[in-house]
Amino acid sequence: MKRMTPPKNTAINKHIDQRMENSSFTSSYYEARSTIDSTDALVRMLDEARRLAGVSKADLARHVDVRPEVVRRLFTTNAANPTLTTVLKLTDALGFHLELAPNRRAAEDTRT
Secondary structure (H helix, E strand, O other), X not given: OOOOOOOOOOHHHHHHHHHOOOHHHHHHHHHHHHHHHHHHHHHXXXXXXXXXXXXXXXXXXXXXXXXXXXXXXXXXXXXXXXXXXXXXXXXXXXXXXXXOOOOHHHHHHHHO
């Protein structure tokens, strides 16, 4: 599923552009954006793993003992915010595990 880029001339985008002139807002914005993007990427990877395994959303839900709509919403909404417990259950059910890896920036900071 390809995401659409929002139009640049909307009222919210103009508002954000104005707010970005404030360095405190800019810092908070990019921190929140990074969290949202990371969560979205993780959910998309889980959904891709589900598809590649040939497992339906309903079957996956049954396997991790949650209501089917929980899994369906997780993989279809643009605002997914799963709990860590849910992510771990789904990851395990699909035959994967999570690992901690340093961010590129953190890895570079430790080398200097």
